[in-house]
Amino acid sequence: MASGSNYFDDMADDVGLAEPTKGEAMMDVCELGGDIAQHQPKPNISVVSSVRELLECPVCLNAMYPPIHQCSNGHTLCSGCKPRVHNRCPTCRHELGNIRCLALEKVAASLELPCKYQGYGCLGIYPYYCKMKHESQCSFRPYNCPYAGSECTAVGDIPYLVTHLKDDHKVDMHNGSTFNHRYVKSNPQEVENATWMLTVFSCFGQYFCLHFEAFQMGMAPVYIAFLRFMGDDSEAKNYSYSLEVGANGRKMIWQGVPRSIRDSHKKVRDSYDGLVIQRNMALFLSGGDRKELKVRVTGRIWKEQ
Numbered sequence: 001m002a003s004g005s006n007y008f009d010d011m012a013d014d015v016g017l018a019e020p021t022k023g024e025a026m027m028d029v030c031e032l033g034g035d036i037a038q039h040q041p042k043p044n045i046s047v048v049s050s051v052r053e054l055l056e057c058p059v060c061l062n063a064m065y066p067p068i069h070q071c072s073n074g075h076t077l078c079s080g081c082k083p084r085v086h087n088r089c090p091t092c093r094h095e096l097g098n099i100r101c102l103a104l105e106k107v108a109a110s111l112e113l114p115c116k117y118q119g120y121g122c123l124g125i126y127p128y129y130c131k132m133k134h135e136s137q138c139s140f141r142p143y144n145c146p147y148a149g150s151e152c153t154a155v156g157d158i159p160y161l162v163t164h165l166k167d168d169h170k171v172d173m174h175n176g177s178t179f180n181h182r183y184v185k186s187n188p189q190e191v192e193n194a195t196w197m198l199t200v201f202s203c204f205g206q207y208f209c210l211h212f213e214a215f216q217m218g219m220a221p222v223y224i225a226f227l228r229f230m231g232d233d234s235e236a237k238n239y240s241y242s243l244e245v246g247a248n249g250r251k252m253i254w255q256g257v258p259r260s261i262r263d264s265h266k267k268v269r270d271s272y273d274g275l276v277i278q279r280n281m282a283l284f285l286s287g288g289d290r291k292e293l294k295v296r297v298t299g300r301i302w303k304e305q
């Protein structure tokens, strides 16, 4: 890459590297962690993409962050890869030494790039060193598939996942904010491969996942029912729900706040944030000869004022 030094000269002119305080000012904004998006820089697009290429580690191909290392010939390397190349530059095989590439670090600081979830609707433009932090919390970042019990790798926005649950997982879809579900399992002794059921409810213009499942707690199988909100936690808090299971004059009631599907299904389950039913109670509520699990869960979702 013989043209490396030319890139630097171009950059200095185009993105105002000569202005010493600019980088710091941007870093300060970043520290505040706010959504600072949407000021309008007018960078030369080809320069920006050249610099982005320069900031790609030649070994792991990830974006480099300080400290960025370089060999005496100017080849760069990320700090994660440096310890793994046994002090040899992976590009020219010369001794690597301990030289930091401050120029490239500064150029990176002056770079502003769109959020990588632009395609999902995020209009944010962020200083290079703030971009990753923003992306880890970007409200447009896609959701994981909420289906439990499989290692489904589907990701996407909510409309995509609703279609995916319906078409690929054959999940039951219901309209309305009240429900009345019967869960039947013929051999409740077996919970090794824990059973789980998912129903999706559509109400208030939103989608909710009702989970019902058995899992092993110590030696005993336990059943849990809980609701998750298909959206971010900040919105999930606007809703409440109740679940009820009963028979033979007994009744258990749970009232809760749906958890965002950003929280994994397992995380919600392991925190018992739902209606938890011990097996003995579940069998008692099933009536009959305790050979079959047969519980009816009724519930309601409402919007808090």
Ligand SMILES: [Zn+2]
Pocket: 057, 058, 059, 060, 061, 062, 077, 078, 079, 080, 081, 082
């Ligand atoms: Zn690397």
Ligand SMILES: [Zn+2]
Pocket: 071, 072, 073, 074, 075, 089, 090, 091, 092, 093, 094
């Ligand atoms: Zn080298």
Ligand SMILES: [Zn+2]
Pocket: 115, 116, 117, 118, 122, 123, 124, 134, 135, 138, 139, 140
């Ligand atoms: Zn974003």
Ligand SMILES: [Zn+2]
Pocket: 145, 146, 147, 152, 153, 154, 164, 165, 168, 169
């Ligand atoms: Zn899926």
